[in-house]
Amino acid sequence: MFGTQRERDPVGGPFYKERGWISAALFLGFFLVMSLVAFVSDPKGVDLAETSREILTGLDGPLSPGDPQGVRGGPGGRPEDCATDDGDGTPPSAAPEDVEWRKLVAIMVPVSPSAGPLHTDATMWWCFAHTPTGAALAAHIIPVQLSGVSWRLVAQQQVVPGAPRDTFVAGKAESGTAVSEDSAVGRFVGFSVASYSGDLATVRLLVTDPMGGYLSTSVSVRWRDGDWKVALRDDGSLYSSVERQATTEGFTLWGA
Template sequence: MDGPFYKEQGWINAALFLGFIVVMSLMAFVNDTMGSDSAKGTDSAADSRETLAGLGGPLSPGDPQQVRQGPGGRPENCRTDDRDTARPTAAPTEVRWQKLVAIMVPTSPSAGPLRTEATMWWCFAHTPTGAVLAAHIIPVELSGAAWRMVAEQQVVPGEPRDAFVTIKARADETNPEESAIGRFVGFSLASYSGDSATVRLLVTNPTGGYLSTSVSVRWREGDWKVALRHDGSLYSSVKRTADPDGFVMWGG
């Protein structure tokens, strides 16, 4: 993440980008404090485990809870059509927009999420389109009230997750409904290997033009999970752009 960018403009873009004032403020805070917290890695991991302790049984496989696997290594009650391995060059024709936390997100009856419980949306296709949808949805879930369960189940475990959980647990809560502004309008698949992907997201900028950033996901234990950046942040640096060149537009 670009430190100077966030020192000068991070708080402005935090309010603009998808209204994720909780998540984006956390990103800036992580960026400013990781230097002092890096020497406390053990404490951070312990705090993370304590924060996640006592959660209910998992809806999808995750750490440190027991993995529940069905046939083919997929979670129980999760079956997707994984035959379409082509990178999307157009928005899925079957896309449906649903409200999650305070944001309208794209979903697909074939690529996922096929399970939309109250606390967590999961079960994405093991395809490029499934990765794209997971990159939109999981970060939004992390701005909601059930973020602890989402962090446990849908974020790749490790030091970055420990940092994210620890600092988010200490941050002041903000109501996403009061700060939602931007909306998803496009995406591009920066990379895809079958087991990992980086997805670029394009959202409207209320002051004009667009804002873009990227999210990485990894196929782990039968579903896509967010792979946080080394400092515990969800997104790469937010960039402003005047046009959507290079992005697949969602339309509608």
């Protein structure tokens, strides 16, 4: 998901330096990663929306059972088999007590039986609580899934549609980049819900930096169709530019 960057690119600098796809590959890899963005290109003569539609409608096989695209007959327009405790809108000061760690693509990610994802199908993990904690978990998990072999389904179902998604999908398809299960990666350390309105959240992610200290970046998610979906940046990027963090101050630690 978050890709590596050449050493000449400084942390905190512009998150695009070269034409073409900079993989949305795991920035927690053991190579210093500087840019966590998708695809930047000259769109002249290219209908990105049409390209995106062709890619996303060309999925192989049916959607996952109980997929979010299916009938939403539950409370709040959620799928009938997706029910979470959505009562608390307060940003968390601690990780969920029931947090567990599971491998997804090439990295261990936090999951919670109470905050999500409640469904961890072979192709997609979904159904997050409509809470700041649910938003934080979605911000960790959905981008990781966009590095796996089922990224087209994830982009279709778990990314907010629009021009940024068209750019992301077209660039991802062109690159053909996917993170291997054998990739060497670091780990998530903590998070911070920078903003939360109920329908939109921005989550800061904290990961280990192999050069010492930590790296942080931000992901935005939007509540849509009964679940959290990634809201890409205007240029199709998943993440903000990366910043170095000397300490974990200001972050809620996962404790693992």
